[in-house]
Amino acid sequence: xxxxxxxxxxxxxxxxxxxxxYVPAEASxxxxxxxxxxxxRLIHLGRLGHIKEGRAYLIPLAEIExxxxxxxxxxxxxxxAMRTGANLRSA
Numbered sequence: 503x504x505x506x507x508x509x510x511x512x513x514x515x516x517x518x519x520x521x522x523x524y525v526p527a528e529a530s531x532x533x534x535x536x537x538x539x540x541x542x543r544l545i546h547l548g549r550l551g552h553i554k555e556g557r558a559y560l561i562p563l564a565e566i567e568x569x570x571x572x573x574x575x576x577x578x579x580x581x582x583a584m585r586t587g588a589n590l591r592s593a
Contacts, residue, residue: 523553523560532566544569 518528526541529550533541541561544550551565 521563523562524566526559526561529561529566533570 518524518531524532526545527538530536530538530541541550542559545552545559545561550561550569553560553562
């Protein structure tokens, strides 16, 4: 059996394929399963960058990574906004 070298590509999370931008339902999975409405709240509060075309929203992968960066840096410490939905509304 010939083993190929491991590439630097990111594995898809759940059923979400790897791409450069995601719809809110897919972004919710990438953000740890926080839920569609929580993603929309983050968008409307300006905490998660997005592209809006007509009625459709796309969240770039770079924005998802930017939003998660503080949580990743803390290595497992949940962000205050992610602990309860109430914290999302208080901004």
